[in-house]
Amino acid sequence: MSDPAATHVDSLPPALRETLKRAERLECWNIFWTVTIIVVMGLVLGQSQTMKTAWIEDTLGLVPPIAFLIAARMERKGARSRKFPFGFERVNGLGFFLAAVALAATGALLLWDSALTLIKAEHATVGSVHLFGRDIWLGWLMIGAQVYAMIPPMIIGRKELPLAEELADKLLHTDALMNKANWMTGAAGIAGIIGLGLGWWWADSLAAAAISFDILHDGLKAIRSSTAELVDGTPRALASAEIAEEAEALEAALKQRYPDATIRLRETGRLIRAEVHGCLPPDEPFDAQGHWPGKAERNWRLAQVSFVPPADAVSNDSTEAE
Amino acid sequence: MILLALIALGLGGCDYFPRDPEHSLDDIRSRGILRIGAQQDLPPEATQLIERIERSTGAKAKLSEGALEPLLQKLDKGEIDLVIAPFTKKTPWAATSTLSPPIRIEGHEKNRIEWRVAMRSGENRWIFLVETKARQIVRESDAT
Structure with missing residues (x-):
């Protein structure tokens, strides 16, 4: 990170940059x-509530990619x-x-819509078309x-x-789960029409209600996980809010190395930043x-370790080592 | 699993699918009467359509006259089977009843009036039959 004008990706290992490109290509296909x-x-589409809901879910599927x-x-x-000294990694x-948020809001709206159709006992018409000389x-x-x-x-x-695992990318991971869950939507939709x-x-x-419930569920899970990152929570697992x-x-x-310090971890995009509070940085290089602590090929995730000395220390306020 | 079920349905179910939730078509057949509501004298296309439906259901048409809105209300309750009437292109009734493709068009652009057949919503087998017959009539009158 010697070049001050560098981008976030420039400081990632080359293999990871390749993976990011692969993920981008995949998302274009998506x-x-x-x-x-x-x-x-x-x-x-017709008048079917199921089809309408499934269609909106498919359209929403464009948002994550x-x-x-x-x-x-x-x-x-x-x-x-x-203006943006920390770059755009977040x-x-x-x-x-x-x-x-888009996911959760749409899910809630569609759930309301289908519940209302059920309560009012509206009977959906699915008509016919004339195709290739036959009425279908x-x-x-x-x-x-x-x-x-x-498919x-x-x-x-x-x-x-x-790819999401390798890149530690929650957005990509959510998209993957949404895509995987889409076959369930398809099955529910087919069952509805039959x-x-x-x-x-x-x-x-x-x-339609089952499908919208699934959309709402996806959305709420993603909100929990994404807000944790935005308010500097400790880094969360890809698939859960843990x-x-x-x-x-x-x-x-870090606790083992600096036993008297308080450790604070947060996540900026795919990177982890650590603050060691109440402790001076070590003298050695x-x-x-x-x-x-983990595998060396993942060590790019730890982008920064900062030291915040105790309040009574007579040194600079904060020392940073990278 | 799903595919197998689909194939089974596709092979065995073409005649059987879709069904009416309120059994409109079965009731018409067993009753032997086709209850039609109309507001005014019917054009020849409508008479033709009624004849075709009579033939394929074996039911005899019984016409009752009345204002459009009460007729559509009866339709929604299943007290009559069809309402044949002229509608405008953006008719609000399309939201409450199911309308067939237009069987006769009068006037142009803003003054365009479409004669359509209204059916009880969701009675998909009955709707399928009426739509099929309505399209036949449109095709034949286009051909001549």
């Missing part, structure tokens, strides 16, 4: 396939400046938060569209997971990443 799904589903691509671009291109966290019930086309909509997310979600075809008017709204194992290990290692 956007492409999601758009084809939105078009196919939109063509057969777009947020990821914007964040990754800013991480790569955004140089540190006087754009990812901000994008994650926005995606989470639209339900068949809806089922076909739902089956198609299940790309399954494949993309599976490919995203390892139920409707069997003459169960409630099947449609019930399936403290990450890597952070636990790092805290233990300092190797911040040498403090990393």
Whole structure:
């Protein structure tokens, strides 16, 4: 980090930069396939509540990849400046938060909508179209569209997971989980349409309610995790709101080295920053990443160890070593 | 699993799918009467359509006259089976009843009036039958 104008990505190991590029390419494909799904589903939407809900969920699926691509671009291109002295590594966290709020709000809205349809006992009409010289019930086309909509997310979600782990990227991880969960949406949607075809008017709204509940659940989980990062909470695990194992290990290692100090860890994007309070920095040459307790190829995550001496110490307020 | 179920349904269920939640079509067949509501004299396309539906259900049409709104209300309660009426393009009734494709169009652009058949919402098998017959009539009158 000798060059003051460098970007966040410049200070990452080259292998990781490659992974980031791979993830960006994958997300471009993700956007492409999601758009084809939105078009196919939109063509057969009809009056079905299930289809409407599933279609909105598919459209919302664009938010995480777009947020990821914007964040990754800013991480790569955004140089540190006087106005942004810490660079743009936290754009990812901000994008994650926005995606989470959008997800939760839409989920709540759709849940309300389908509950209302159920309560009012509205019977959904699924009509017919004339295609290739035959009259076809639209339900068949809806089922076909739902089956198609299940395939790309399954494949993309599976490919995203390892990349998200390697990059310690929560946004990408959330997207992977959303994609993986999308086949459940597809299955629920198909069940709803089949139920409707069997003459169960409630099947449609019930399936829609199940799908919207899933969207809301995803959103709330993501909000919990993303706010933790934005208020400088201890680094959280990728998949949950619990403290990450890597952070636990790092805290233990720092505690061992500076037994009298208080250790504070926080996360800025994919990086971890440590503050050692009530202790002066050691005199010997300092190797911040040498403090990393885990595997060496992950030590890039520890970007900074700062020392905050006790209030009565007669030195500078704060000393930083990198 | 799902795919297997789909294939099974696809092979065995084409005639069987979709069904009416309130059994409209079954009731029409067993009753032998097709209850139609109309506000004014019906155009020839509508008469043709009624004949076709009579033929494929084996039910005899019984016409009752009345104002549109009460008729649509009866339709929603299942007291009649069809309402044939002229609608405007952006009719608010499309939200409460299911409207067939237009079988006759009168006037142009802003004055355009579409004759459509209203059916009880959600009665998908019955709707399928009426829509199919309505499209046949439109195709035939386009051809001539």
